[in-house]
Amino acid sequence: MAIDPSKFHKINVADTCSVWNILSSRQLYSAAQEAQCEFCMTGFVLYECLIKPRTSPTEADLELKKRLKQEQAKGKFSAHSCSIDDLQAIANLESRKRLGKGELSSIAFASRIRQAFITDDRKARALSESVAQAITQTTPHLHSWLIFTNILTDADHQTVLSQHIEMGGSLAPHLSTAYGIALQCRLNSLAANKTLSPDAGL
Template identity: 50%
Template sequence: MSIDPSQFKELNVTDTCVIWNVLSSRLLYMAANAAGCSFCCTNFVHYECLHKPRKTYTSEDVELQNRLKEAIQDGKFRSYHLDLEDLQEVDILQKRKNLGKGELASIAFAKKTNQAFLTDDVKARKLAEEVMTRQFVQTTPHLVGWLFFVSFLGDGDLKSIVDEHQKHNRPLAQYFKEMYNKALDYRSKLNLY
């Protein structure tokens, strides 16, 4: 999938991994909010993030859960109920490709509400691209690239975002750097014309 960092849908339904990836850097999350991005999830994803029992908890997990609770309390991250009929959407269930309930519920809700589906799961992204308009399927690195493109993040912010993301044991640092470079490339090409 070729990502255009000059375009990004601000209204996003997220899955669990995206919540952790976006909240892994306070600077990234603050810049996204300042740029007008809105994040929500289904009640099932909310359950996965904050209430589903885990075998182990790391200090990083606890910190990210606290950040999510703070975002919910501030009214900046909402969760929504999904009707049973939404989950039974034949298109999604026939093509589910062993996806978890969180991803399926997120795709169904994003499609129903005409919002973008923000995911960092490759299988979920592929399924969403089959059942939704491709431009409505986005990733956290895409968000990072767009924030640099529209100057809500500056050149000096990349290191801080990557360092904090890695500190929380999140896996996307390489893709953040790639999207930063792609955003700079797009911006320089626009300035040439």
């Protein structure tokens, strides 16, 4: 999926992997809050994040669960029940791709409420784009947009990477690529504005 750093839909239904990736960096999440981004989830994702038993959870796993509970106490990452129509859509989607209930319910819910679906799972992204035709975004896209809009600085980018890696995240290469795309897009935008300026060429 091509990233356009100049655009990002602020209201997102997050699946399990994106919840953890967004919360993995305090710097990234704080910037997203500053930009007035909102994230919610389905009951299936809530179960996967906080209730489903894990074998040998790491310290990072426990820390991320703690962060999610803290944010929910503030009214963030609210969980929503699926409607009968959502459940039917999930059943239909299940026949197309082998994905968990968390991803499928998020796609169905985002499609119904006409908001974006944010995921870092390639199969879920492909299904959302091809079948549900929902607005589909990723954590690297969010990072790229925050860089492009100067909410995150160059120094912040390194902080995001180190915090994400510290929490066991695997998106560092994709976050770095998204960072480069944002810088190039910003450069192109500046060049275009200079060309259009009445004083250009003087």
